[in-house]
Every structure is written in C-alpha cells, then in structure tokens.
Amino acid sequence: MAATPTTPSEQPPPTGADLDQPPRRTKIGAGKWLVAARRTGDDLPGCRLMYLSAQILAGLIAALHGYILVLEMFLWTTPRVRRIFGVSAELAEQTKAMAANQGLYNGFLAAGLVWGLVASRPTSSAALIFFLLCVAIAGCYGGVTVSRRIVLIQTAPAVLALVLVLAGR
Numbered sequence: 162m163a164a165t166p167t168t169p170s171e172q173p174p175p176t177g178a179d180l181d182q183p184p185r186r187t188k189i190g191a192g193k194w195l196v197a198a199r200r201t202g203d204d205l206p207g208c209r210l211m212y213l214s215a216q217i218l219a220g221l222i223a224a225l226h227g228y229i230l231v232l233e234m235f236l237w238t239t240p241r242v243r244r245i246f247g248v249s250a251e252l253a254e255q256t257k258a259m260a261a262n263q264g265l266y267n268g269f270l271a272a273g274l275v276w277g278l279v280a281s282r283p284t285s286s287a288a289l290i291f292f293l294l295c296v297a298i299a300g301c302y303g304g305v306t307v308s309r310r311i312v313l314i315q316t317a318p319a320v321l322a323l324v325l326v327l328a329g330r
Contacts, residue, residue: 212329218322223274233264293323
C-alpha cells in the first residue's frame with residue numbers, strides 16, 4: 162500500500178466510489194497518511210446493475226404518475242378517461258376539482274422521482290427511497306379504498322424499485 166503526503170495538491174484525483182464520500186485517512190507514520198476509498202454500491206459487484214434497474218423502474222413510475230396527472234387534471238371529463246376510471250359523465254363533472262387535486266399530487270410524486278433520478282448520490286438514493294415509499298403507501302391506500310388493481314399498477318413496481326435502490330446503495 163502506498164503512503165501519500167498530507168498536502169492536497171499531492172493527493173491523487175478522486176475516482177469512482179471516492180466521489181460519493183470523502184476518503185478515509187489513516188496516519189501511518191511521521192507526516193505520512195494512508196488514503197483508502199470508502200466502499201459504496203458503485204464498487205460492489207452487481208450493485209451498479211441493481212441501481213440502474215431501480216432508476217429505470219423509477220423513471221417508468223414517474224412517467225406513469227405524469228400520465229395520471231394529465232388524465233386527472235386535464236382529461237377527467239373525456240369519455241376515454243371516464244371509461245378508464247369507471248365514472249359517469251355526471252359524476253366526472255361533479256368531481257372535476259377533486260380529480261384535478263389528485264392529479265396534482267400524482268405530479269408531485271412524479272417530480273420527486275425525477276429529482277431522485279437527476280440528483281447525485283447520496284441525495285439521489287434518499288429522494289428515490291422517500292418518493293417510492295410515498296408511491297407504495299398511496300398505492301396500498303388506493304388498493305384498499307378504491308380498487309385492488311391499484312396495488313398491481315402502483316404499489317408493486319414501487320416496492321420492487323425500492324428494493325433495487327436499497328440493494329444498489
């Protein structure tokens with residue numbers, strides 16, 4: 162193992178896992194330090210693939226929630242959307258404001274997931290974990306109160322993505 166001087170200008174540039182967390186420095190002698198990178202998911206076998214899979218799935222979930230935003234906020238009273246959600250023209254008109262409010266919440270979930278996708282680690286992981294949990298909890302509630310189909314469409318993909326994020330950290 163090579164010892165490196167303490168002056169920052171003589172330190173090797175950070176690489177890979179070094180970028181996520183500061184390196185550990187251990188004094189090994191008079192004015193000499195051993196610099197070791199902390200291990201992260203990026204340098205463990207299979208973790209990159211799991212995290213990439215989580216990001217792809219989170220992107221699809223974000224797109225789904227963006228699509229739901231459009232349906233609930235802007236297209237709620239159209240025949241196609243009424244058929245998708247199983248509401249009559251009269252009920253759709255009466256619940257238009259409520260549906261728009263729900264659509265806005267779905268948009269916030271999508272925005273949070275997108276933030277998790279574009280942020281750098283560790284913020285990326287934390288945002289994905291939080292917003293995927295929100296999606297999963299909302300899906301569970303919708304599955305109990307509205308339709309069990311919501312659990313398959315919303316909760317299952319969110320839980321799978323959450324497991325992949327945690328495994329790929």
